Amino acid sequence: MFDQTSEPIVTPPTRVSIAERLRYQGKGSELAILMFKNLALTILTFGIYAAWGRTNTRRYVWGNVTFMDDRAAYTGEGKELFKGWVMVGVIYIVAAIALNSLGFFIPKNMQVFLGLLFLPLYLYIYALIIYGGSRYRLSRTKWRETTFSMTRDKYSTREFMMIVFKGAFYSGLTLGLYFPIFQNAKRRFLINKSRFGTAKFDFKGTDSEYYFLLVKNLFFTFLTLGIYSSWMILDLLRYKLRTTTLDETIRFKTHLKGSDLFWFSVVSYLVTILTLGLALPWVINKAYHLFINSIEVYGEVDFASIQNVEADGSAAADVASVEYDFDLGF
Amino acid sequence: MNRDGKYFDGKVPVSIPVSCIVLADGLHILNANTEEKIAVWGREDIFHDEVHNTTIVLGNRQSKERIELFNFEVAKNLGITQEKIIKTGHKYIYMWLGILVSLSLIFWFSLPFFTKVIAKRIPYDTEKSLGAKIPIDSITLSNDQKKALTTYASFLYPLTPEEKKRTIDFYVSDTFMINAFAYPGGRVVLTCGIINQTKTPEELLGIMSHEIGHVVARDSVNFLVRGAFLASFFGFLTGDFNSSFAVSPQVFLSTAALTFDRDMEKTADQFAAKRLGQLNVSTSGLRSFFSRREYEDSIDAPELLMTHPNYKNRVALIVETYPKENLPVEVLEQWAVIKGICK
Numbered sequence: 001m002f003d004q005t006s007e008p009i010v011t012p013p014t015r016v017s018i019a020e021r022l023r024y025q026g027k028g029s030e031l032a033i034l035m036f037k038n039l040a041l042t043i044l045t046f047g048i049y050a051a052w053g054r055t056n057t058r059r060y061v062w063g064n065v066t067f068m069d070d071r072a073a074y075t076g077e078g079k080e081l082f083k084g085w086v087m088v089g090v091i092y093i094v095a096a097i098a099l100n101s102l103g104f105f106i107p108k109n110m111q112v113f114l115g116l117l118f119l120p121l122y123l124y125i126y127a128l129i130i131y132g133g134s135r136y137r138l139s140r141t142k143w144r145e146t147t148f149s150m151t152r153d154k155y156s157t158r159e160f161m162m163i164v165f166k167g168a169f170y171s172g173l174t175l176g177l178y179f180p181i182f183q184n185a186k187r188r189f190l191i192n193k194s195r196f197g198t199a200k201f202d203f204k205g206t207d208s209e210y211y212f213l214l215v216k217n218l219f220f221t222f223l224t225l226g227i228y229s230s231w232m233i234l235d236l237l238r239y240k241l242r243t244t245t246l247d248e249t250i251r252f253k254t255h256l257k258g259s260d261l262f263w264f265s266v267v268s269y270l271v272t273i274l275t276l277g278l279a280l281p282w283v284i285n286k287a288y289h290l291f292i293n294s295i296e297v298y299g300e301v302d303f304a305s306i307q308n309v310e311a312d313g314s315a316a317a318d319v320a321s322v323e324y325d326f327d328l329g330f
Numbered sequence: 331m332n333r334d335g336k337y338f339d340g341k342v343p344v345s346i347p348v349s350c351i352v353l354a355d356g357l358h359i360l361n362a363n364t365e366e367k368i369a370v371w372g373r374e375d376i377f378h379d380e381v382h383n384t385t386i387v388l389g390n391r392q393s394k395e396r397i398e399l400f401n402f403e404v405a406k407n408l409g410i411t412q413e414k415i416i417k418t419g420h421k422y423i424y425m426w427l428g429i430l431v432s433l434s435l436i437f438w439f440s441l442p443f444f445t446k447v448i449a450k451r452i453p454y455d456t457e458k459s460l461g462a463k464i465p466i467d468s469i470t471l472s473n474d475q476k477k478a479l480t481t482y483a484s485f486l487y488p489l490t491p492e493e494k495k496r497t498i499d500f501y502v503s504d505t506f507m508i509n510a511f512a513y514p515g516g517r518v519v520l521t522c523g524i525i526n527q528t529k530t531p532e533e534l535l536g537i538m539s540h541e542i543g544h545v546v547a548r549d550s551v552n553f554l555v556r557g558a559f560l561a562s563f564f565g566f567l568t569g570d571f572n573s574s575f576a577v578s579p580q581v582f583l584s585t586a587a588l589t590f591d592r593d594m595e596k597t598a599d600q601f602a603a604k605r606l607g608q609l610n611v612s613t614s615g616l617r618s619f620f621s622r623r624e625y626e627d628s629i630d631a632p633e634l635l636m637t638h639p640n641y642k643n644r645v646a647l648i649v650e651t652y653p654k655e656n657l658p659v660e661v662l663e664q665w666a667v668i669k670g671i672c673k
Contacts, residue, residue: 029423030416036426043433046563056383060416063384070336070345071398075381144345145338145396197343278427303343308394 052078340394461515478664532615543601
């Protein structure tokens, strides 16, 4: 029974300066046990266990990320993802049957228009998956028992739909030239809707900055036949971190070097091929170490002023975002 | 005071080092720095929060409070074990890896059996209607050419009342790739490449018999069912529902366009040798064709990595299946007409 008469908790001084790195403490062997077990049980149960497997892996990875010596936690449940998986499956089967049946009634030369007819529906679903998936994953992430979240209401959903429709339309019209602006707008929206407890995330990146960064990096990647891609990934990560703040005063940066990322990519590729994929858990674990340990959080914060809030999200959207490789932008 | 864990009140993101004392009435939580009492949790309210699989975290059912324990003795005193934490150690890696490899092998080796069981149950009419959906880009033949090809085909097939129930249609495709395909529903395509490569009527008869072997064994349906099985299996593993729909037209077409496996090719070679033997046609044509291909292809890859058996083994199998030599076939005057299709 909770003792209501207990004395008030003494909290640390109100506003403190921090400059701490995130730490990932997972071990390759532990991740390997999890991944092999998940795959074996997924085969045995014809895919049903995948939801629980994914949940266990996320719990392990999240639980091994610490900040200021305190662990993060993933509070999602296998049954949530399973329900989402069933829902996505049913929707897919119904949609596939409907589309294939329609194909029989429409002349072959008109079938291209059928695709165009379904484009808005596809974009609508895409927007729901991105927004809902991000929301679910954040709502199931905690640090110091305080939940991350993403706000959503009728108006913000409509706003995001407009971003997606406008982005797809102009990207098509400009043969992809508008796409980076679309990506940036999507990220701006999603980050600005994100919270840690009552503290708000804020995205300050501009379209021109992102556009220049992307064009420059693509140019050098093309010029070096792909070798520069490690530096490109790093540059984009730096941009994402640099342009994001929490509670207006907390900022993020990475200490990762392009050369480290390049050599990691080369070695991990070779190791994965040479071991026929068996080394993949160790490679993934190393990647987590490389990326997560490089991130520094700095600024001034008053943790006691941040209140925990309830958060929710759709597991079906999360499942769909994973199954269809949609970049949630995080 | 002992630092047994960290306390989180679930209201603000602040962690407090605590000391925990298990007494009859429950868990007494004290601030490890100030020794002040923070809370007392009743035993019935305490649970092991399994969200954390890397360490033991205790929760309170009445609130959002949590304690991450450093000292697992506290949990032990409350009757909570470490079972839910990820088990470490090499033996667990080997155990799960062993199970994984065994399952994969069982799946792989039982696949042909299940494929055959299911494929057998698919009526030939269904196979025929499926095959009819595959567009074949073939040359329009003149009446003489049609007659010549039909004469060749009917010389080889059908020979039994059972075979008469299933028709086979031959087509010629204007491509210089040296190949022949057996599509579902008894549609066999010979490319100009392969027709031009043949040097005697017996060689062409051998190739046609080989493709008839694929049709009789219903290899395309077997292949299609196996493709559907594999696609569905991996689709379910990865949750990709697209692949689970293996009989969507696109997947169907791409699957049908793939080559058969080595066992199917061996069986088709055996069928061809037997069929030629039945008709008193020398298998030397088929053998010489394969020997020439071996020389021209000059592929020296291990058989395990190839879709077809290597040519040496194919020739040996034909000799083993039908060792007799027959006189060359001279009755098939249409040989020149067929060769003329691709000129």
